[in-house]
Amino acid sequence: MYHIERAIFDIRRGLPVVIQAGDQQLLVQALEGGDSVSDLTALSGSRPSLVLTRHRLDAMGVSITADAACLPLAAHMDERALHALAVAEQGQDEAPAMLSGLQPAGMGERGAVALMRRALLIPAALIAEVSDSAAEAIAQRLAKGELLAVDAVEAEACLAGAPGMLKRVSEAHIPLEDAADSRFVLFREPDGLREHVAVVIGRPEAHTDAVPLRMHSACLTGDLFGSLRCDCGEQLRNAVADIEAMGGGVLLYLAQEGRGIGLANKLRAYTLQDGGLDTVDADQVLGFGDDERDYAVAVDMLHALEISRVQLLTNNPLKMQALREGGIEVVARQALYGRLNDHNHRYLNAKATRAGHLLEDVLSSQR
């Protein structure tokens, strides 16, 4: 894991890393850099390919069964065309004509996309096989520590986290406006990349039955700034007040900004939504699935807090399912709403119709 986390930092800085897939060596780079194609061509001695996810290809009208596919880049393809293919910031796509020659992604290519996802970048990768003529120079750079090499299998597994390895780091009493007796407990994932907070309200252990629980995914725009595009800020505050009124419980504040795609990608998705896409389609155009969140970390936090039976404050059936699959007993669900407004009603409608969220009550109040 040690190499993987360092590789993620290099990738986020726009540097190439080597992925070792069997006896094949691939150079991998994110798309968010500058002259990445020419740099990668020079370094590898071969022509790069672009790895795109099934979701991204689907959005361009190409259906594949594998998770990702690889497009050899034509010599004339410039950075702008590449970005149109992978990033889609311009909105709907001019891309399909450029998609001939797709090949199934191998282990190395899949590992590359997993690294991009974990790094919260666009889930597409530039990739080039290290040619015989470049092998010696690459070996020297690896030996000097100027380049990092990671194993393809480890790269592909980097999204799964390390169950049971979450570190409880620090805690403090933080009186909240709606819940004066609150304690923030900070947890850090073993690779050091993400931190999550459990807000322990009152004395959850006093519940002899199920502990009131909110699992809240971070939303900088809504939680902190009161963005009207979503209902997160109000849900967050209402959850604290509800848990206090229920006699105490826990709110898990999870580092899953933008349903796990990260803030940079959420802002891209918002721009695509301004062009007419709904919240699910916008994520798909960027290359993501309907919901990229994994709640294993929440299950770990509950284990650390010795909580195994909960009443969950949510409208999202996937959260209940994920907890049950993680061995937590969800004995009841309580709805949790924010207010509808002119800016968020399309978002909430899409959550209900596309993602199965239980929002009938709040949406029907507007009809």
Ligand SMILES: Nc1nc2c(ncn2[C@@H]2O[C@H](COP(=O)(O)OP(=O)(O)OP(=O)(O)O)[C@@H](O)[C@H]2O)c(=O)[nH]1
């Ligand atoms: N990708 C993406 N994420 C969004 C958008 N709007 C809000 N979000 C994110 O969606 C998540 C919402 O989190 P939650 O409120 O915990 O979860 P939920 O799935 O709405 O379910 P409940 O609130 O529990 O019913 C946050 O991470 C937000 O940042 C959007 O348009 N696109």
Ligand SMILES: [Zn+2]
């Ligand atoms: Zn939000």
